[in-house]
Amino acid sequence: MDLLYESSLTKRLRSKTFRAILRQEIAYFDQEKHSTGALCTRLATEASAVQNASGVRFGLIFQHFFGMVVGILLGFVYSWQLTLLVLVFLPFILFGGILQIRLTAHYASK
Template identity: 65%
Template sequence: MTVVFQSCDKDARNQKIILYALLHIGLGIVGLISQTLQSCMFAYSGETLTKRLRSEAFRAILRQEINYFDQARHNTGVLCTRLATEASAVQGASGIRFGFFCQNFVSIGMGIIIGFVFSWQLTLLTIAFLPLMIFGAYLQIRVTAAFESKDKEFIEDAGKV
């Protein structure tokens, strides 16, 4: 792209600048459309899975013996809360988050490949810090999961009322 400015002819330079500007705009539009489609498709698949899981969980609850519902931990509020939250947790793990995971995995892989093509030394240095970034992401997921489990307990307690 910087080669455009080497041309001494003003008209040729302007034509190449317009060409590259249009290519960038086209690339942005393609990115917008593909990102929107990815989000919509993963959200749809996650929602379908959640609906199916809720239906199966409800059927499993209905098949229980009568004494199952006499236990305090299986009262109607807890069961309704469990139906609402557990299937949604699966959707969070399988829907849009899975799409972002796939996108990030491919981005890292392609970045490493492109990096090795252009500067293998810098790529090796970057790969050396990759475990630290993965560990940081792991810690963030663990802390978030701990907060979500506490929230789930509070919601179940609120459902008992």
């Protein structure tokens, strides 16, 4: 479901950007920053960047949050004692996940 939404978002964004490029005056394309290669690169990369910034991150957060809520509810249904024990360690698990994300982003930027 998420992939379908993200691909349609990217397709619409590329289509609207391409139509906007076609409406430009001829002199617009005489500048070096508006050359054919530069415009093709922008069409390919900027739409994907918008897709990554909006859809993917929000979808993953939404999916993981509700997965965690459903897991905790099922845990309480089957064994409330074990679920309480697991919830004691939840802050450590969350801290480890946040630390992993930050370290991965730090080393990926190098």
